[in-house]
Amino acid sequence: MATKPKDRPQAPAANAGMQKTSNGQAPLPEAKLKQIYSTMLKCRTMEEKIRILFKQGRFSGNYYAAVGQEATEVGCAIDLRPTDTIAPSHRDFISNLIKGTPLKSMISQIYAKKTSPDQGRSSPAHCGYAPLNIITPASTIAAQLNIGTGVALANKMQKKDDIVMAFSGEGSTSLGFWHEAVNFAGVHQLPIVYVIQNNLWAESVTVKLQCKVDDLSLKATGYGMPGITVDGNDAVAVYRVASEAIHRARIGGGPTLIECKTYRWYGHSEIDPAKYRDPAEVEYWKSRDPLPFMENYLQKYKLWSDDFKKQILDDFTKELDEAIEFAEKAPFPEPEEALDHVYSFDIRDRELNRKSWTPTVLQK
Amino acid sequence: MATKPKDRPQAPAANAGMQKTSNGQAPLPEAKLKQIYSTMLKCRTMEEKIRILFKQGRFSGNYYAAVGQEATEVGCAIDLRPTDTIAPSHRDFISNLIKGTPLKSMISQIYAKKTSPDQGRSSPAHCGYAPLNIITPASTIAAQLNIGTGVALANKMQKKDDIVMAFSGEGSTSLGFWHEAVNFAGVHQLPIVYVIQNNLWAESVTVKLQCKVDDLSLKATGYGMPGITVDGNDAVAVYRVASEAIHRARIGGGPTLIECKTYRWYGHSEIDPAKYRDPAEVEYWKSRDPLPFMENYLQKYKLWSDDFKKQILDDFTKELDEAIEFAEKAPFPEPEEALDHVYSFDIRDRELNRKSWTPTVLQK
């Protein structure tokens, strides 16, 4: 006989759980709401500043702004502990700010200076920070998510209650690596939260050509884990959904797949005019800017004042300017530092490699 | 706000479709039922014979028997046209028999003789046949399924109504390649039918460690295609489900993911005693042998006679013995043929490669 597949085993439970905490009955603590807003505002401020610096030619390379996606990034990552791990993609530079990487280190990364966490090795947006367990990203799509899955495995093995927050774009979900990692986390019930930032575009490719389904959290069905789609521009909704997933992961309840529907305001990178998009689509999403949305929310709960915003901006702008000045003045790495950190045995590297273009036999 | 994912967009439609044709209301034509049975019987007979030949040391290498899975293989592939393509895995040697590859070619493959379709290059169970569009398999899991997806793309581009039948085991579904191909077929609505033969084991690894879900057709949800799970030991049920999927693919309705729940009677290969399985599990599944199941079915419709079976066996055994004799007498390839078919320009290969271990400078 032909049988209809059993219904998704876990997703309903998760959704059910979601109802309890995420439909707005109990408002979040005031301090948390303010923290979410102020962090989003800082992210926005920093990235718009970085974009200007790029246009001014003050750093080389490129930058992948998450402007428009702050509610997702902040809502997911704001409550992480220092010992939790973030697996960021190319568009998650701001996750460093959220988790607490020093601004001077971050802006040094933008300038590829010796003072950056990777001493100028990766491209500007690719910032990791070991002291806070932010994985230094490769550009390879989904690579950090895979490594993050391994960190979650270690957490489980070591019986720690640290969790992993792994970001990916909707484009990433098509990649084989992505599938292997998420499936693995399902089998081993790892303490990890997978967040798909569905910003509708992977570079110039629409999500319609990426995947046949509309709600990417449906993919969770095939991995036997809870899946949920949330408005990624609503920081409070994201926060609630993420909190539940983080909590579940922490107490050994396994992984969750969250899709945040959001939008990338600008081009894929600073050199992409993004002409492939309908201007009306861009306008629509700009009208759903997560920042005013959150301002309204604060107003509703009488937590808002113009001064509150001004204070955040004043303080942060000062800090940011200092960081920029620091980074601009910081030295570049020395050329020969290119030979370091290949292996754990450093001196050997240099010896080995000097031979690369100066044959020893002729040096004598 | 947090939103519940929309329900699977296409699977219900498919299941609905399935109800109409597959719940046994209209019996299949008599000739088809007999053909299904006789083909299953031939597959079983051939594989049991091959296993004996292996034990007798009459061919080298190894063999991966599909004994126990004949209802799935035959039910899925029996109605394919010569111009349709099969993408077989290591366990689908019998798909050649079903599609019509000459027995002499098939048994020559077992013996790695010059007369095999690949002139002795691949291992015994890895048999393709270009005239009937059976892809010559690599051992790499899911590789044929990926190539088959490309054939389906070509069929669509060339506006042909040929389809592709791609087999994989449940283990294969964990692999990144598998995911990339199935997702791609969903996006492009390709004329392909993916059949997962869930025989509960991938070599020694239980499906419980492979994937968190029980019904693997649930994976279809994430790819936006119909998914259905069927009793893979019920040839008629499989046939109905496959026929609908094949039909849908042929008329441009896109891909389907079918999970056939079945069982591999013997070890992963002929050298695997499969001690990791509970004997009770093996017994249970042997009691669900697809062949007597089909015999009963024929009896129910008064299509059965002992003579019918005997006739099939007599004829086929004769043909098989001839093929074995042919293959045993056939020559091995000449050693230097190892150098052929590297590129389209054959002669050059030999010249190039003779240098490999006889430096020309010293030949003079």
Place this chain on the structure above:
Amino acid sequence: MPLSTYIDAINSGLREEMTRDEKVYIIGEDVGVMGGAFKATKGLIEEFGPDRVIDSPLAEGVIVSSSIGSAMAGMRPVPEIQFVDFVTPAMDAITQQAAKLRYRSAGTQTCPLTLRICYGGGVGGGLYHSQTNTTWFAHEPGLIVVAPSTPYDAKGLLKAAIRDDNPVIYFEHKKLYRSVKEEVPTEDYTVPLGKAVVRREGSDMTAVSYGYTMQLMLQAAEKMQSEHGISVECIDLRTLNPLDLDTILNSVAKTNRVVLVQEDHRTLGISSEISAVIAEQAFECLDAPILRVTAPDIPAIPFSPPLEKFYMPTVEKIMTAMERCAQY
């Protein structure tokens, strides 16, 4: 003949082949509406439509494997990998399927495809947008690997590749896209696969390279002539697999000295193979050690400008090696 950049040569090569043969199609990330990350496929989706210029999902594996299948079924796919740094998901498709399909089926199933891959450093791309990785494929019998260094060859090799019955990996260097111009015929022509070319005749030593560093090598050779009166014969490999050994060995027999230049890091770059072939088959001809000018053995090109500069071969580094070779 009009002057053309390297990337325009690729673009017009694609257009001409798609016009000539309707079985030719393109698939890859951002090749359609965006016209490619570097605009190599610009205008093609407008001309040939989205069925023949396919914006694929973000999945290099199926970009290549679907091309293998469609090629087997009669199409002539020209898949693209945006950066060779991201070719790894397609590693199985390329090395285990495309390279071995003809062989494993004794010639009964084949996959004539042309996989375009953008590679190379020197443009500030950093660790994951500057890699070379040609070795992985030059090492695989069954694949033809080409890497043009000029606009003329870029077009001619591309057209030859698309028409060839073997799987061809076509490496295009991003630094060359807009930095060199050359006369490129508007009439149909091809450049033969498997043939190196002597770009500059010389008598004192043989220098061998491909891609971007071929251009540097040529400049170094000119300077060696004008500044030191040393005549360097320059060979452009063009095809990295299978290698055109005759052209190399004949030149070495004439000059007796060899300098090999590659952008790739040192260990097991293509120069290693060329050196080994010469040391085996032209040993008698050698008057000096075979010198290699390569990048150092580090995992990839770091981003920070001083680090990238340190990594890349330069005209000066090449000249240093040539001088030492000559003085030996």
Place this chain on the structure above:
Amino acid sequence: MPLSTYIDAINSGLREEMTRDEKVYIIGEDVGVMGGAFKATKGLIEEFGPDRVIDSPLAEGVIVSSSIGSAMAGMRPVPEIQFVDFVTPAMDAITQQAAKLRYRSAGTQTCPLTLRICYGGGVGGGLYHSQTNTTWFAHEPGLIVVAPSTPYDAKGLLKAAIRDDNPVIYFEHKKLYRSVKEEVPTEDYTVPLGKAVVRREGSDMTAVSYGYTMQLMLQAAEKMQSEHGISVECIDLRTLNPLDLDTILNSVAKTNRVVLVQEDHRTLGISSEISAVIAEQAFECLDAPILRVTAPDIPAIPFSPPLEKFYMPTVEKIMTAMERCAQY
């Protein structure tokens, strides 16, 4: 000291390291209840439980990438790839992540893992169970690649690899598993990574190999002595990346002749690099061409016995090259 096979040496090396350090764990296909396709991990799941001997899903990518992550987080994973023919899904994890993590994080994030990979032909495995593919990894700075040829080294290198702070790719040759026996200490010992060893001293020529063909080369050397009175110094590379050039160059300086032996096909096998290094740095020492004994350039080892036999290097083929080298 008891005699041990190569595979038993691996098995007891794993057991000892898992006992010594509870951070060490194993992950791979069929490594648990089955004890591995070749029984390398036999008995370990019984001893250490399924949390430390993990039967993974059929997905080489995550076998390696999860190991990278867990290593970064303090574990000492020993993942296994069943056959190197199936390493391609892990190509990104190995070459782009494991090899580059330390580098891209300036040493702040590292992944000490030991990836065991079974490789090699000569056992009737056919196209997809016989490959070598060491070049892909020997070419990648940031990886340490070892390939033991004896039971003693198999155990000692494995233990050294597990304790090392770098990602180590450990190639084990399936033909060696049960074909050689040797005394292996029961006390703790390691064999240093990055050091080749002179297996046999000699004065007339230097021969270099690793893995299974190292054993053939040794036999050929014995015969050269007894049948022709030619004394061959045999070097076992043991580590393929980074290469121990000093041991090789010192030997060549003594013998002035070189034969390189590899099971891999010819183009861009490890012998190419060794030849290039010698031709560059020890040119003065050479009295004869550097000869390579390799498999022919075909995509993989075909299954049919006459074809496989044709492919594999043999003692006879190696002796032919040695004789020619001596006669030159």
